[in-house]
Amino acid sequence: MTPEDLTARHLKLISEADVLIGGKRLLDHFNASQAKKKPIGRNIDDVINYVKHQMKRKQIVVLASGDPMFFGIGKRIAQALGPQNILIYPNISTVSAAFARIQEPWGDVRVISLHGKQNEQLLYRALNKENRIAVYTDPKKNPSWLAARLLNKEFVNFKMCVLEQIGSASERMNWYTLREAAARTFTEPNLVVLKRSPIETDQTKNIQLGAPDGWYDHQEGLITKAEVRAITLSKLRLSTHHILWDLGSGSGSLAIEASLFVKKGKILAVEKNPQRIEQIKNNKKRFGVKNIKVIHDIAPGGLAKLPQPDRIFIGGGGKHLKDIIKAAVEYLKPQGIIVINTVLIPNLNVGITTLNQHRFETNVIQVQINYSQEMPWAERLEAQNPVWIIVGVRNAEVEFQEN
Numbered sequence: 350m351t352p353e354d355l356t357a358r359h360l361k362l363i364s365e366a367d368v369l370i371g372g373k374r375l376l377d378h379f380n381a382s383q384a385k386k387k388p389i390g391r392n393i394d395d396v397i398n399y400v401k402h403q404m405k406r407k408q409i410v411v412l413a414s415g416d417p418m419f420f421g422i423g424k425r426i427a428q429a430l431g432p433q434n435i436l437i438y439p440n441i442s443t444v445s446a447a448f449a450r451i452q453e454p455w456g457d458v459r460v461i462s463l464h465g466k467q468n469e470q471l472l473y474r475a476l477n478k479e480n481r482i483a484v485y486t487d488p489k490k491n492p493s494w495l496a497a498r499l500l501n502k503e504f505v506n507f508k509m510c511v512l513e514q515i516g517s518a519s520e521r522m523n524w525y526t527l528r529e530a531a532a533r534t535f536t537e538p539n540l541v542v543l544k545r546s547p548i549e550t551d552q553t554k555n556i557q558l559g560a561p562d563g564w565y566d567h568q569e570g571l572i573t574k575a576e577v578r579a580i581t582l583s584k585l586r587l588s589t590h591h592i593l594w595d596l597g598s599g600s601g602s603l604a605i606e607a608s609l610f611v612k613k614g615k616i617l618a619v620e621k622n623p624q625r626i627e628q629i630k631n632n633k634k635r636f637g638v639k640n641i642k643v644i645h646d647i648a649p650g651g652l653a654k655l656p657q658p659d660r661i662f663i664g665g666g667g668k669h670l671k672d673i674i675k676a677a678v679e680y681l682k683p684q685g686i687i688v689i690n691t692v693l694i695p696n697l698n699v700g701i702t703t704l705n706q707h708r709f710e711t712n713v714i715q716v717q718i719n720y721s722q723e724m725p726w727a728e729r730l731e732a733q734n735p736v737w738i739i740v741g742v743r744n745a746e747v748e749f750q751e752n
């Protein structure tokens with residue numbers, strides 16, 4: 350906020366104030382004012398207590414950047430003094446100003462504040478789901494610290510725009526790779542915009558089993574998670590010459606890592622969503638995988654055109670899971686294996702029942718992943734949604750006897 354951003358109404362209120370409260374940077378804009386100046390320090394409670402004692406006798410104006418109810422001090426003051434005792438006059442929020450500077454709409458942007466908050470895990474979850482995130486920083490959790498943390502957590506496919514001292518004469522804005530940002534020092538205050546981008550070149554060559562989710566181009570967290578991916582691939586028991594169908598491929602992460610085992614065979618990634626088709630192609634190119642064929646179709650349609658599979662993985666299906674299984678198993682080779690991942694309770698029963706009806710030997714594994722989450726002085730574990738992995742092995746001897 351600068352005086353140039355303020356309306357006539359704002360300026361009138363400030364000129365009539367007996368006391369001006371705010372950060373030193375904001376108070377410096379009004380040195381000519383005769384009002385008493387009270388800087389906001391680290392202890393907000395001291396400021397609130399001061400206002401409580403003075404508000405009946407004096408007109409107090411609290412200066413806050415942008416919109417005080419948007420990750421600002423307004424919420425704290427309203428809670429302490431009661432909303433009936435305050436008036437709020439918002440202005441341009443830092444996020445709206447930032448996206449005006451970079452000339453991009455921000456209706457779908459996730460906004461997270463690290464300013465004095467333990468919101469790191471919230472940020473990491475957002476990075477798995479969102480393509481653009483605005484982050485309020487603070488002097489400790491600054492852009493260089495944030496970039497280093499993201500590199501450490503292997504969220505390498507983001508670039509960072511740092512907007513320093515927005516609205517001031519010293520305003521500066523620039524885009525950086527995470528490595529560039531981690532090595533720089535930035536002036537306060539600042540805001541960070543994280544934008545998903547192609548993965549950095551030195552990370553594109555090596556496929557790894559259970560690679561970090563952030564290595565893949567994916568939509569809003571629609572990706573088989575790293576740990577589940579590794580377990581699922583172990584249950585598929587892939588060999589070098591196998592043909593694998595990946596039905597409901599999503600981002601193609603499982604198909605990509607399956608190529609570690611299917612060296613000379615083929616992987617067919619079938620996906621109905623056009624956007625995810627592009628993501629599979631991007632990931633295929635990113636990791637240099639040659640033996641994945643991407644097919645835009647809605648299962649079970651189009652399966653008859655595909656080469657007969659040794660293995661089938663179903664990562665989606667939803668309410669159509671039964672029909673997909675019934676169609677898919679008709680093409681599976683003798684002693685083939687089909688693996689289904691689901692988080693839906695009804696589909697657990699559908700998967701087991703349908704495979705049993707087709708004389709498959711079935712086994713179910715429940716995977717419950719817990720991730721450590723930092724707390725002020727220790728760590729705790731945060732549970733993720735449980736995933737059921739249904740494994741069906743075709744019994745060729747039984748089928749031969751029945752036929």
